[in-house]
Amino acid sequence: MHFHHTDDIWRDFPELSAGTLFIDGIGGGVSVEDHVRQFQAIANDRLGAGSESDLPEIQAWRRTFARMGLKPTQYRSASEALLRRFRKEGNLPSIHPLIDLCNAASLAFAIPVAVFDLAQVGGFLHVRRALGNESYLTFSGELENPEPGEVIFADAEGRAHARRWTNRQSGLSAIRSETGRALIVAEALHETARADIEGLLTALSQAIEHSWGARPSMAMLDRSSPRFDFSV
Numbered sequence: 001m002h003f004h005h006t007d008d009i010w011r012d013f014p015e016l017s018a019g020t021l022f023i024d025g026i027g028g029g030v031s032v033e034d035h036v037r038q039f040q041a042i043a044n045d046r047l048g049a050g051s052e053s054d055l056p057e058i059q060a061w062r063r064t065f066a067r068m069g070l071k072p073t074q075y076r077s078a079s080e081a082l083l084r085r086f087r088k089e090g091n092l093p094s095i096h097p098l099i100d101l102c103n104a105a106s107l108a109f110a111i112p113v114a115v116f117d118l119a120q121v122g123g124f125l126h127v128r129r130a131l132g133n134e135s136y137l138t139f140s141g142e143l144e145n146p147e148p149g150e151v152i153f154a155d156a157e158g159r160a161h162a163r164r165w166t167n168r169q170s171g172l173s174a175i176r177s178e179t180g181r182a183l184i185v186a187e188a189l190h191e192t193a194r195a196d197i198e199g200l201l202t203a204l205s206q207a208i209e210h211s212w213g214a215r216p217s218m219a220m221l222d223r224s225s226p227r228f229d230f231s232v
Contacts, residue, residue: 002230006129015193028213035210079113095158109186111197117174118173119180130151134158152164184204
């Protein structure tokens with residue numbers, strides 16, 4: 001199995017930096033509370049008395065959404081949506097240890113972090129422009145088709161696992177209690193994106209290894225090295 005961004009994505013968004021983790025052997029019966037609290041403390045410090053919209057990571061995604069023809073305050077990147085909720089409520093609901101950990105890391109670094117159950121992904125996962133005939137399953141169980149040209153995460157079976165790039169993941173490949181293997185993807189477009197993604201994935205990898213006893217495989221991606229191969 002492999003993951004990559006297509007050439008036109010790198011061409012149209014040359015400032016993009018991306019990184020991935022592949023983890024095998026996860027389960028729900030672990031506690032990640034200490035790691036979550038540490039990440040949330042970083043997020044609180046970064047937010048201070050301000051707003052998530054002040055952060056360069058969020059501003060870069062807003063500019064990117066605008067370039068894609070999307071209203072940035074109507075369609076927010078996943079990291080902005082999480083930070084907005086966290087700022088208002090002071091916490092996030094617990095869903096699954098791996099999701100809780102990735103959401104907390106996303107808060108700390110203000111970078112979208114997507115997590116996919118690989119048992120529900122067919123063949124590969126590509127970030128590409130949609131044809132418009134791909135199927136997307138919402139968390140409420142409804143089927144949608146992305147707009148032609150929309151940036152999606154698509155597999156070999158024509159299923160979209162995320163819409164509007166980092167706006168919304170699919171319910172099909174959401175992490176569940178029975179999930180054993182997962183792919184984690186972080187993407188950013190701000191000035192220090194590559195270094196920040198490396199920092200995010202390193203911190204997340206250490207937390208995962210501490211919690212599950214399994215060390216993830218890690219890869220940084222760019223236009224000259226856009227593909228991550230891993231064995232499932």
